[in-house]
Amino acid sequence: MVWSESSNGPAEKIDYFFVDSTSGDVLIDPALVDDAEGVFMLHVDAIQEAMMSTSVTNLVTQVHNIKQSSLLKFVFDQDANLLSLNLDDFQMLFFIHFS
Structure with a gap:
């Protein structure tokens, strides 16, 4: 690859x-x-x-x-338009890691 x-x-x-x-x-x-x-x-x-x-x-x-300790930093360093495109993936990962 x-x-x-x-x-x-x-x-x-x-x-x-x-x-x-x-x-x-x-x-x-x-x-x-x-x-x-x-x-x-x-x-x-x-x-x-x-x-x-x-x-x-x-x-x-x-x-x-992305290392676990950098997840939120990575998300909030993104442009708002880019973040909105990945919102469903972020919500799913957030739910898995913190529920």
């Missing part, structure tokens, strides 16, 4: 992210928790096994690595 710390930054191969071949879930190595906080762009290119050059799909998503 390939990641970059911003959409404009150079991408490099890293072994922090894995795809479970049975479920298709993206798994994150717990060692990333010790790494720098930030928002990572994750690019997953699914390739058909029989023909290694044939790309089936390309998934691009963001992975947020």
Whole structure:
């Protein structure tokens, strides 16, 4: 998998992210928790096994690595418009962590 710390930054191969071949879930190595906080762009290119050059799909998503102690700081440092886009996710995470 390939990641970059911003959409404009150079991408490099890293072994922090894995795809479970049975479920298709993206798994994150717990060692990333010790790494720098930030928002990572994750690019997953699914390739058909029989023909290694044939790309089936390309998934691009963001992975947020935020330490527990920085959660509220991260949320309130965001622009209000950006925060409102993530409000449902924040409410769900807040409920899980503090209920």
